[in-house]
Amino acid sequence: MPSDAVPHLRWTDLPVAALPLGPDLFDPAVTFTCGQTFRWEPVEGAWIGVAGGHIVRLWQEGRWTCSQAYPPGFDLARYLWADFDLAGWAAAMRSRDPWLAMALAAFPGLRVLRQDPEEMLFTFALATASHVPRITHMVRSLAAQLGAPIAWIDGRLYRAFPTAEALLAAPDDLLTGPCNLGYRARVIRRLAAWYCERGRAWLSDLAARPYAEAHRRLQEAPGVGPKVADCLCLFGLGFAEAVPIDAQTWKVARGLFGSALPTRTLTARTYRLAGDLFRQRYGPAAGWAQEYLYHAARTGRLAGLAAR
DNA sequence: TGTGGACCTGCGTT
DNA sequence: GAACGCAGGTCCA
Numbered sequence: 001m002p003s004d005a006v007p008h009l010r011w012t013d014l015p016v017a018a019l020p021l022g023p024d025l026f027d028p029a030v031t032f033t034c035g036q037t038f039r040w041e042p043v044e045g046a047w048i049g050v051a052g053g054h055i056v057r058l059w060q061e062g063r064w065t066c067s068q069a070y071p072p073g074f075d076l077a078r079y080l081w082a083d084f085d086l087a088g089w090a091a092a093m094r095s096r097d098p099w100l101a102m103a104l105a106a107f108p109g110l111r112v113l114r115q116d117p118e119e120m121l122f123t124f125a126l127a128t129a130s131h132v133p134r135i136t137h138m139v140r141s142l143a144a145q146l147g148a149p150i151a152w153i154d155g156r157l158y159r160a161f162p163t164a165e166a167l168l169a170a171p172d173d174l175l176t177g178p179c180n181l182g183y184r185a186r187v188i189r190r191l192a193a194w195y196c197e198r199g200r201a202w203l204s205d206l207a208a209r210p211y212a213e214a215h216r217r218l219q220e221a222p223g224v225g226p227k228v229a230d231c232l233c234l235f236g237l238g239f240a241e242a243v244p245i246d247a248q249t250w251k252v253a254r255g256l257f258g259s260a261l262p263t264r265t266l267t268a269r270t271y272r273l274a275g276d277l278f279r280q281r282y283g284p285a286a287g288w289a290q291e292y293l294y295h296a297a298r299t300g301r302l303a304g305l306a307a308r
Numbered sequence: 309t310g311t312g313g314a315c316c317t318g319c320g321t322t
Numbered sequence: 323g324a325a326c327g328c329a330g331g332t333c334c335a
Binding site: 311312313314315317318319320321322 | 324325326327328329331332333334335
């Protein structure tokens, strides 16, 4: 669809909804910049992002999180995992170890998001051996170059995350040029071809299966190893027990579990072992614990742990 | 089963 | 201001 065929809107004309999530239960700044999502920006006291084909604007007033969305029908409560009892869980977790207690105190209101699984598949497949600023650039460039236009709002055009079909059809020089994917262009194209043969039902079917099976079957896709599969399980399929173990989390795991992890490097076996140790210590929402520990490690708050 | 190197860039540090 | 190491990995020897 050409960009002039979509509606021209104003934020002042869109209806406002509200959720009972104050700053202690949801901190947009931390949640949107901690590396689980890459399309949210602060704009004049609010945050604007594009998620699952919806343009969303949100801000907080006292104990409430207010939001607007276009097209209508965006389920913000689901996106923010609002039925997860963050306060109760955090209270129970503080006694597990001082490191998680510190991370919980440092970043109150950090929430794990439940995002569109197809977007998560491609986002984290291209996030390999990269860092948050670069992933942000790649994701936004892909949307700008290949995403379907949704609407103009207050003079700005917003585009959806590209479909698998659009990624498959994209010329190489566009993926490696303006989008700066580098070697990931090949990975994304292979993955898009593989995914297009199966379709969205393949992902939604996995969401209904046990975590271990979903995690195993996701790795049948080219370019999806254990870490990307766990990102998809946690951020896209809603498995709170999924623990993505990246380089930061691996350092945290070695500090926490020491000699229980037999190898210096992260192998397939120690990846499974580390995930199980996280789940033993932090329970069925170990993925939430990982997100707090990961963010604390990334911002240098766990230096004492890594040095052990 | 564990290890090491290649793969593209750009950010942050020195 | 330029050089260098390394980054939310995966895949293949």
